[in-house]
Amino acid sequence: MYDKHFDKILYFINTYQKLINCHIVDFITENLWMTCLPETLRLELEKSELNWITWAENDNFPMLNNFIKLTKSLSLQSCSIEINSEDFTNTLPYINNSNKCIYKNIKIEFINAKKLHEVVSLGNIIGEIAAKTNNLVIDAGAGKAYLSTFLAENHKVPVLAIDSSQLCSNGAICRQKKLQKKLMLSPMLVRYVVEEINDNTDYIKMIKQNFCSWNINKNLILTGLHTCGSLTDSIIRTFLSTKDINILCIVPCCYHLTNETFNKKISFSKNARMLAQQSVEKTIKNEFVPSSLFYRAILQVIFHSLGIYNAKVGRGGPLHDFPSYALWAFSKIEIDLEKIPSREKLMDTFQLYAHLIKKFNIFQMLRIHIGLVLEAAIMLDRMIFLQKSNQCSKFAILRLFDPMLSPRRYGIIAVK
Numbered sequence: 505m506y507d508k509h510f511d512k513i514l515y516f517i518n519t520y521q522k523l524i525n526c527h528i529v530d531f532i533t534e535n536l537w538m539t540c541l542p543e544t545l546r547l548e549l550e551k552s553e554l555n556w557i558t559w560a561e562n563d564n565f566p567m568l569n570n571f572i573k574l575t576k577s578l579s580l581q582s583c584s585i586e587i588n589s590e591d592f593t594n595t596l597p598y599i600n601n602s603n604k605c606i607y608k609n610i611k612i613e614f615i616n617a618k619k620l621h622e623v624v625s626l627g628n629i630i631g632e633i634a635a636k637t638n639n640l641v642i643d644a645g646a647g648k649a650y651l652s653t654f655l656a657e658n659h660k661v662p663v664l665a666i667d668s669s670q671l672c673s674n675g676a677i678c679r680q681k682k683l684q685k686k687l688m689l690s691p692m693l694v695r696y697v698v699e700e701i702n703d704n705t706d707y708i709k710m711i712k713q714n715f716c717s718w719n720i721n722k723n724l725i726l727t728g729l730h731t732c733g734s735l736t737d738s739i740i741r742t743f744l745s746t747k748d749i750n751i752l753c754i755v756p757c758c759y760h761l762t763n764e765t766f767n768k769k770i771s772f773s774k775n776a777r778m779l780a781q782q783s784v785e786k787t788i789k790n791e792f793v794p795s796s797l798f799y800r801a802i803l804q805v806i807f808h809s810l811g812i813y814n815a816k817v818g819r820g821g822p823l824h825d826f827p828s829y830a831l832w833a834f835s836k837i838e839i840d841l842e843k844i845p846s847r848e849k850l851m852d853t854f855q856l857y858a859h860l861i862k863k864f865n866i867f868q869m870l871r872i873h874i875g876l877v878l879e880a881a882i883m884l885d886r887m888i889f890l891q892k893s894n895q896c897s898k899f900a901i902l903r904l905f906d907p908m909l910s911p912r913r914y915g916i917i918a919v920k
Contacts (some may be wrong), residue, residue: 505901506891510884513578516877524874525773528867531801533808537863541870542738545571549866572873573694574640579876580883580901580914613651621909622729622755623650629904630727630753631659639751640664642707644728644739649694651729656693662718664711668700703738707746720748723920728754730912733761743918744893750920752890755904757912759882770881774908779871780878783911787872793865796821799829801864802857805831806850810843826854883914890918 517524522540530536531571537546548567563569576582616625634641634655643652648664655663695714699705708881711718726749728739736756760777772780787793800817807815821832827850834844845853884898890899898919905913 506884506888509578510767510881510888511878511880513884516578516701517770517776517881520874523871523877524779527775528797528823528871529800529804531864531867532857533801533804533858535866536625536682537860544624549863549873565653571870573874575873578880581876581903603836618909619650622905623654625904626727626729626753626915627651627654627658627753629902630725631655631661633751633753634661634725635659639725640711640715641724641725642666642711642749644701644726644754645731645735646696646728649696651727653692661693662695662715664695664697664707664714666697666699666701666705666707666710668698672675675837687746699737701735703739703741705742707742708748711866722748722750724749725751725753727752730755732758734764736886737764737766740890740916744890744895752918753902753915753916755912755915756883756886759834759879765885766884767885770885772878772882775880776878779875780882782875783907783910784872784876785907786870786911789908793868795823796829797868798864799823800833802826802854803830805857806845806853809837812837825851827851879914882915886916890916895920 523791526534526536526540527538541549545567548565552564564691629653630641630651633639639661641652641661641663643649643655643663643665646652646667647669649665649667652663652665655661697710697714699710706722708720711720711724724746726739726743726746728735731739731754736754739754740752743749759772759780760774763772763774763777765771796819799821805818807813815833815837817833817836822828827847830850831844831847861886887899887901896918900917902915902917903913904915907913
């Protein structure tokens with residue numbers, strides 16, 4: 505079932521390679537509107553005024569509507585292989601109510617709304633599984649150990665929290681001591697380990713060192729909330745190679761921090777992986793494409809005119825007008841001060857290209873919709889690897905979070 509959908513995605517990616525792999529900062533310098541859009545779609549978009557916010561409702565643009573429908577049909581949410589957390593009982597029958605725990609108000613002071621939502625949503629699922637099956641939880645890439653703490657305090661399950669940052673571990677231990685004192689809790693069930701996680705990480709050894717009395721017998725759950733980049737792939741490999749880890753439930757993120765795939769039929773450029781990070785829901789809700797992107801595209805013209813290529817200015821900068829943004833950007837790179845254009849010249853350049861902003865926004869929105877397909881490709885690459893291992897009795901892509909709060913909302917669950 506995964507292979508069939510994956511093949512459709514591969515065909516789409518091959519068809520729209522130019523649009524996927526281009527960099528938006530080159531919109532003007534490389535004339536991306538002309539070189540990356542299919543001609544029929546481009547001509548349709550050029551023939552009349554179009555409001556990109558409501559374009560899907562406009563019957564005058566059949567090519568555009570077909571394109572949007574296609575990206576949505578290839579996304580994870582439109583696939584029969586993706587399940588909602590409310591339907592999780594069909595995957596693991598012993599989970600009765602994944603939303604019954606409520607995060608205690610006393611802990612809200614230590615966590616923002618986004619992280620709170622993520623911890624509660626994933627934590628209740630993991631906690632239910634662990635409590636009912638007497639499993640110990642391994643929280644890989646635990647960070648500040650919000651998930652680990654939630655599991656221990658709300659579901660009373662033991663957790664091994666692993667992170668490569670000593671600073672994060674110290675902060676988690678300090679916060680846990682404060683909570684213990686404030687709530688008069690019994691000794692905590694979380695143990696912290698500072699170690700870099702890779703394909704060779706020995707989770708069993710860590711458990712024996714930190715939970716000496718734990719009887720290891722295929723009763724371990726490996727989880728991770730927003731495991732970054734290649735950490736996701738290392739966790740999947742270790743899950744398959746460690747017989748006593750029986751359940752995997754991770755939420756990947758930071759697709760751009762790795763360039764490997766399990767399926768050698770496909771590879772992703774960094775631009776493609778960055779595109780997979782985009783959120784259609786948030787962009788449409790906010791009703792704007794960040795002005796910094798268009799400013800950066802105009803700045804690229806100026807850079808090239810000065811013989812500056814591959815300049816990296818990063819995020820930030822004032823956005824109230826282009827000259828202020830450009831001068832901020834120049835301050836971020838090494839350049840002779842006499843070469844920097846005056847504010848007047850910078851404004852003249854902006855006005856020369858200001859008419860392109862409509863096309864620019866439409867072009868970027870097309871790419872953001874493609875991000876849905878790219879995210880599906882990255883996730884399915886991992887699911888197919890699990891499927892072909894022939895070690896899993898059940899596996900699914902689990903929709904966990906509200907996309908307005910947490911765009912990286914999909915989890916991977918597998919049971920041996």
